[in-house]
Amino acid sequence: MTDLKNEIQTIIEETKEVADLFYQQKDSEGYGKLGSVIDMISKSIENLFVAKVTTGTPDFDQSRLLETLGEAMKAMAEMDSVLLGDILQYDLIEQFEKINAQLN
Amino acid sequence: MNFLTSNLDALRISNAELAEFILQEIKTDEDKAEQKGKIEQEKQKEQEKQKEQNKQCDNSENENIKYTYGGIVFEEAAHVENAVSRDENHILSATVEGTTYRFNSAYRPLAEAMTWAAQFEWKNSKIVASIFGLGNGYCIRELIKSQKENDTILIVEPSPKIFMFVMTHYDLSDILQQKNLYIFVLPWNLFGFFDHLGRAVHWSNAECQLTIEHPQYAKAFPKAKELFYSILRKNNTRVFTDRNTEIYFGKRMAENTIKNIKYMSNSLSLESFREVIRKEVPAIIVSAGPSLDGNIEELKKAKNRALIIATDSAVPALLKRNIIPDLAITIDADKSLHCFEAMESRSIPLLCEIQSTHEIISKHTGKLIYLHCHPYFINLYEKFGEHIPVFSVGGSVATAAFAVCEYLNIKKLALIGQDLAYKGGASHADGEVHTIINEENGQCELEGYYGGQVKSRHDWQGYLAWFEEEILKTDKNMLVVNATEGGAKIHGALQMPLAEFIEKYCMESYELNEFLDSQNIVWTPQKTSVTDEYLEAGLCELDRLQKESGRISSLCSEIITLFDRTGNITEHMVNKRREVESYNREVNEMSVYSLIDACIRDVTVKWLQDVNIYKEDKKDEFMQFFRSSKEIHAAIRDMAAMLHPLLMDSCEWFKTKTD
Numbered sequence: 001m002t003d004l005k006n007e008i009q010t011i012i013e014e015t016k017e018v019a020d021l022f023y024q025q026k027d028s029e030g031y032g033k034l035g036s037v038i039d040m041i042s043k044s045i046e047n048l049f050v051a052k053v054t055t056g057t058p059d060f061d062q063s064r065l066l067e068t069l070g071e072a073m074k075a076m077a078e079m080d081s082v083l084l085g086d087i088l089q090y091d092l093i094e095q096f097e098k099i100n101a102q103l104n
Numbered sequence: 105m106n107f108l109t110s111n112l113d114a115l116r117i118s119n120a121e122l123a124e125f126i127l128q129e130i131k132t133d134e135d136k137a138e139q140k141g142k143i144e145q146e147k148q149k150e151q152e153k154q155k156e157q158n159k160q161c162d163n164s165e166n167e168n169i170k171y172t173y174g175g176i177v178f179e180e181a182a183h184v185e186n187a188v189s190r191d192e193n194h195i196l197s198a199t200v201e202g203t204t205y206r207f208n209s210a211y212r213p214l215a216e217a218m219t220w221a222a223q224f225e226w227k228n229s230k231i232v233a234s235i236f237g238l239g240n241g242y243c244i245r246e247l248i249k250s251q252k253e254n255d256t257i258l259i260v261e262p263s264p265k266i267f268m269f270v271m272t273h274y275d276l277s278d279i280l281q282q283k284n285l286y287i288f289v290l291p292w293n294l295f296g297f298f299d300h301l302g303r304a305v306h307w308s309n310a311e312c313q314l315t316i317e318h319p320q321y322a323k324a325f326p327k328a329k330e331l332f333y334s335i336l337r338k339n340n341t342r343v344f345t346d347r348n349t350e351i352y353f354g355k356r357m358a359e360n361t362i363k364n365i366k367y368m369s370n371s372l373s374l375e376s377f378r379e380v381i382r383k384e385v386p387a388i389i390v391s392a393g394p395s396l397d398g399n400i401e402e403l404k405k406a407k408n409r410a411l412i413i414a415t416d417s418a419v420p421a422l423l424k425r426n427i428i429p430d431l432a433i434t435i436d437a438d439k440s441l442h443c444f445e446a447m448e449s450r451s452i453p454l455l456c457e458i459q460s461t462h463e464i465i466s467k468h469t470g471k472l473i474y475l476h477c478h479p480y481f482i483n484l485y486e487k488f489g490e491h492i493p494v495f496s497v498g499g500s501v502a503t504a505a506f507a508v509c510e511y512l513n514i515k516k517l518a519l520i521g522q523d524l525a526y527k528g529g530a531s532h533a534d535g536e537v538h539t540i541i542n543e544e545n546g547q548c549e550l551e552g553y554y555g556g557q558v559k560s561r562h563d564w565q566g567y568l569a570w571f572e573e574e575i576l577k578t579d580k581n582m583l584v585v586n587a588t589e590g591g592a593k594i595h596g597a598l599q600m601p602l603a604e605f606i607e608k609y610c611m612e613s614y615e616l617n618e619f620l621d622s623q624n625i626v627w628t629p630q631k632t633s634v635t636d637e638y639l640e641a642g643l644c645e646l647d648r649l650q651k652e653s654g655r656i657s658s659l660c661s662e663i664i665t666l667f668d669r670t671g672n673i674t675e676h677m678v679n680k681r682r683e684v685e686s687y688n689r690e691v692n693e694m695s696v697y698s699l700i701d702a703c704i705r706d707v708t709v710k711w712l713q714d715v716n717i718y719k720e721d722k723k724d725e726f727m728q729f730f731r732s733s734k735e736i737h738a739a740i741r742d743m744a745a746m747l748h749p750l751l752m753d754s755c756e757w758f759k760t761k762t763d
Contacts, residue, residue, distance in 0.1 A: 023209070023219040025319055082319060086211040090190075 004051060005103040007044050011039035012096050015041065015088050020086035030081065041069070041092075050101065060095065068092050108272045114280035115271075115287075125292040129268065156602070170266075173291035178262065178327050185267040189213050196240040198266055198324065205324040207239045214242060220319060221224055221246035227273060227718035230313040231255040232304045236332045237318025237325075238267065238287060241276050247316070248282055256287040256304045262321070263329030264289055290328055295577040301339045302496065307347040307709065309716045310340060338569040344500060345566055351709060354702040355519055357459040358747060361699060364458050364465050365639070365754040368481070371472040372660045374455075374493060378512050385616075386511050386609045387409045387501070388517040388587075388602075390429060391502045392417035393523030395590030396533040399602040403427050403520075409610035410518075413455070413508070415501035416443040416464075421533045423449055430616045433505050435475070435497060436461050445467070455508060457497075475508060477737040484638050488631055498570040500563075509582075516583045518605045522571075523591025523597040524564040525550060550592040553599065558592050566758035572596050632758060639755040640694065645694045646751060649744035653737040656687055660734035667727055681726070686734050691740070693754040696747070704736065711735055 014037045021030035043066065053060060068091045075084040115123045130210070167474050169180045183196035189195050190211045197206045209216035220243055224233075231252070238244060238261040251257060261267045267289050270276065279285065287296040302600045305313065306656060315336060322329045350357075387411050390403065396418065404427060406412060414422055414429035416439055422429055423446050433455040434443070444450055444464050451470040465472065477495065497504035502522060509517050521533060531538050540546075546562030560568075573583050575596035586597035587605050600608075663677055691697055701708070711732035719725040 020219050023216050024223040025220070025317065026223075080206075082206070082209050082216065085216070087211050090211050 001051070001055075001103055004044070004047055005100060007040070007047065008096055008100045008103065009045055011037065011040050012093055012100065015093050015096070017087040019085040019093075022081040022088070025081070027081045030085075031076075034076075046068075060097045060099050060102075063102065065075075065092075065095055106272055107275045107277075111271045111274075111280060112275050114277040118280055118282075119286060119293075119296075119440040121292050121296065122187050122287060122289065125289070125524050126271065129264065129292075129397045143556055146719060160375075165190055171291060173294070176327065176331065176332075178290065179325050181203070181263045181265045182265075185264050186273055193242075194240060195235060196266070197202065200263075200324045203324075205320045207237075207318065207320050208242060216319075217242040217246045224250070224314055224316060226250040226252065226255065226307075226314075229254060229716040229718075230306075230309040231312045231314055231416065231716075232301070232309065233257045233314040233316060234301065234332070234336055235259045235316040236329055236370070237261065237321030238270060239318045239321070240270050241279050242272050243318055245280055248279065248285065251284070253283075255410075255629070256300070257282070258297060258300055258304070259285070259287045259607060259675035260290060260294070260328075260332050261287060262290045262325040262707065264292060268744075271636065287641070292329070298335060298339075298573060298577060300344070301335065305339055305343055305344055308712055310343050311714065312716045313340075318554070335573070338573055341566055341569065342499070345563075347705070347709060349499065350702055350705040353437045354705040355743075355746075357478070358699045358703045358743075359750060360437050360461045360462045360465075361480060362750040362754055363392060363462040364460070365481075365635075366474055366757050367465055368458070368474075368635070369632065373490070374473055374475055374508065375491060376471070377473060379583070381411075382614070383513050383515055384612070385514070386518070386605075387470055387512075387514045388412050388520060388605075389502060389505045389509070389522070390414045391420065391519065391523075392421060392532045392536075393521040393525075393588060393591055394527035394531070394533055394535070395523050395588050395671065396421060396521030399587070399589055400427070400519060401426055401535070402602045404604060406601075406606045406610050408613050408616065409606070411614075411616060413505045414452075415521075417538075419443050419449050419452070424534075428452065431473070433475075433501050434464055435501055435504050437461060439464060453504070465594065477505060480642075480695060481588075483695055484635060487634050487638065498567065500567045500572070503570050506571065509520045510574065510578065514582060516585070516609045518587040518600075518602065518609075519571075519594070519597065520587050520589075520602055522586065522588045523567050525558040525560045525591040527590065553586070553588060553591050553593050555593075560592055564592070568594060569593055582672070610731055634760040636755065639751060639758060642696045643748065643755060644753055645696045646744045646748045649691070649694070649696070649700065650748070652687065653691075653740040653744065656684055656735050657737040657741060658729040660684065660737070663730045664727065664734065667730075673726055677726075677730075681729060684729075688733075694752075696744075699747060700740055700743050703747070704739040707736055707739040 018030050018037055020034045021027075021033065047061065047101070048058060048060060049062060052060070067089060072084055072087045072092065075081075075087055110530070112123055112126060140555055150436060169176050169182045171180050172178070179200050181197040182199050185197050187195040187197065187210075189209065191214075193208075193213050195208045195210055195213060197204055199205075226249065229252070233247065233251075233255065235244070235247070235257065238259050241352045244259065247257065251267055280287070286296065288298050288300075289295050313336075315333075317329070318691060385408075388403065388406055390400075390412060392415060400421060403422070408425070411431070411714050412427075412429040413433055416432060416436075418432040419429070419432050420443060429452060430447070431454070432449070432452045435457050439457050439461040442460075444467065450468050453471045453473060454468055454475050455475055456465060457475055474492075482494070495505050495507050495511060502519070506519075540561070540563055548560050548562060548565055550560045550565065550568065552558040561653040572595050575594070578584065584597045585600045585605050586594045587600055587602040589601055593599075658740070659680060663680055667673070667677070713733075719728075
């Protein structure tokens with residue numbers, strides 16, 4: 001569980017960095033880092049699901065998380081980097097922070 | 105809530121010109137609205153008529169709005185809107201060419217602005233931040249928090265529509281009243297951006313510039329962005345070219361200035377010339393490019409029908425064909441005497457600077473008209489109660505002639521011989537080849553007068569940029585015709601053969617020689633006496649500089665030795681630094697400072713070019729002050745010794761006039 005907490009914490013930090021890059025109009029750098037963050041998020045969603053099923057923690061809305069990722073992809077497709085930054089900063093990070101609060 | 109009035113009040117204090125443009129724009133909109141109202145009424149009648157005939161009208165607004173400035177077509181916002189963000193702040197958006205751009209975060213625009221602004225470093229001194237886009241002020245407000253007293257912020261807003269919207273819907277008074285912050289709206293007052301940038305950026309802070317794009321502006325206004333960066337690049341080129349010119353010619357300029365003092369009493373002012381020259385007189389600037397050979401004979405038809413100004417290099421070619429220009433112009437400190445070898449060339453009224461080649465000025469028998477003065481003499485003319493214009497001359501005689509024509513409010517101007525390119529192997533008329541320093545490394549290609557590419561070099565490329573920038577600034581106030589009929593294309597200038605220009609615009613005859621002859625040189629005994637006192641004071645200053653700068657240089661040397669021995673900064677060193685800084689302030693106030701400064705440019709550039717760059721190592725920064733002061737004051741001491749006998753000579757000459 002500690003490993004999972006650390007994993008989520010890393011995701012939060014990396015996502016914040018990526019969001020800041022988009023706010024600073026450093027789009028190529030942002031998209032460059034976003035790829036690896038999305039990979040990390042995909043793996044962690046699996047791990048979170050397994051943890052939820054086996055231990056009942058954390059309690060999170062998987063479909064909402066996936067929906068947020070979908071909105072992020074849409075912002076990417078529309079090349080709206082500031083909106084992408086917003087979704088990462090305020091929607092995605094918020095959900096991961098709630099998840100992390102539940103992990104020991 | 106409407107903030108226009110309060111914003112205008114704030115703007116009037118910092119930028120009265122822009123406030124005036126806004127008021128004119130409001131009036132134009134009111135007139136247009138009234139007109140539109142009438143048109144709408146008629147349109148409605150027409151629509152009803154068509155409806156009766158079962159025809160449908162397309163009433164959609166044209167979203168591809170543009171405007172033209174300096175011959176370039178720029179994008180403009182069709183719609184501008186405000187929306188509310190998730191945290192109940194404002195989001196500014198605009199539709200440009202069918203695409204809607206949001207200039208703020210839809211969630212938390214203030215937090216976004218803070219994160220965006222945090223990427224810019226403001227540690228250096230005398231920063232000049234050029235910003236593309238005003239937006240709704242949120243981002244600018246965050247930047248201002250980092251602005252120090254000696255930093256300058258220049259904002260270029262490419263959309264008048266967005267600017268008016270924001271001025272109406274947002275309280276910008278804190279931004280508009282910010283010290284050393286200036287706003288330029290394309291196309292209203294963009295010329296102000298050229299001027300402010302030119303004044304704010306110096307070789308000592310050129311590396312301390314910040315170039316900033318407001319989020320989304322580059323995407324929304326690509327053409328304006330291109331112009332913005334072009335202006336910055338050209339300004340940087342100018343800064344370093346001017347610096348290099350001073351390094352190379354500084355001593356010669358100072359020597360010429362002092363030696364040419366005696367001819368001041370025999371000169372006319374450009375200001376008096378401006379007051380009497382008739383605005384409808386067209387002008388032709390004759391440069392010595394290789395294409396001059398092709399149309400020089402046409403000039404005979406323009407004699408007494410246009411003001412013909414010949415650059416120094418073009419004078420021999422004109423005299424060879426018995427064409428006497430109305431004015432010649434020379435500005436270089438080290439010009440070849442070949443241009444004024446012929447006796448008849450020396451009687452042509454001569455536009456010059458006080459630092460122009462002494463050997464040319466001293467032999468000239470015609471009237472001298474100073475373009476403007478070396479700073480050493482601006483102070484003197486202020487003592488006479490006279491105003492000497494100060495303007496950028498662009499670095500060449502042709503650009504200087506252009507600047508003079510702008511100053512004289514000439515409305516129609518033709519350039520001939522302005523190739524700014526090679527023709528075959530020739531650089532000048534009559535097949536002549538004049539080379540410059542580093543010529544082989546500065547070769548380039550430019551767009552040709554007739555299309556394609558032409559071979560050019562770095563200094564001509566710089567002058568071309570200057571012409572294009574000036575033409576952009578003059579906009580509709582002056583018709584500029586490139587009648588070179590060869591060489592490089594000058595964007596913004598209308599291309600027309602010289603014969604056609606003369607036929608179209610040089611129809612009336614003017615008695616220019618009579619006018620010039622009638623201009624009396626006003627030099628009074630009082631001026632002689634004031635000048636004598638001024639020069640005497642300058643001699644005393646040079647005496648002090650020889651003595652005191654020598655002492656200061658030695659003092660700095662001692663401090664450096666002490667530090668090298670101990671590695672520590674002591675109170676004694678801090679006190680000595682204060683002593684040197686106080687002496688520096690005294691030197692800066694001296695009348696001869698501008699002369700000395702030109703002479704030691706190579707030393708000051710070497711030691712001060714990174715003076716405004718932030719340094720982590722504070723001890724090293726402290727000691728760098730003494731290292732640079734040691735060298736600079738040694739150079740000041742030597743130059744003061746060199747200039748002293750020259751100034752003494754001029755002083756003696758004025759004494760004989762007083763006696």
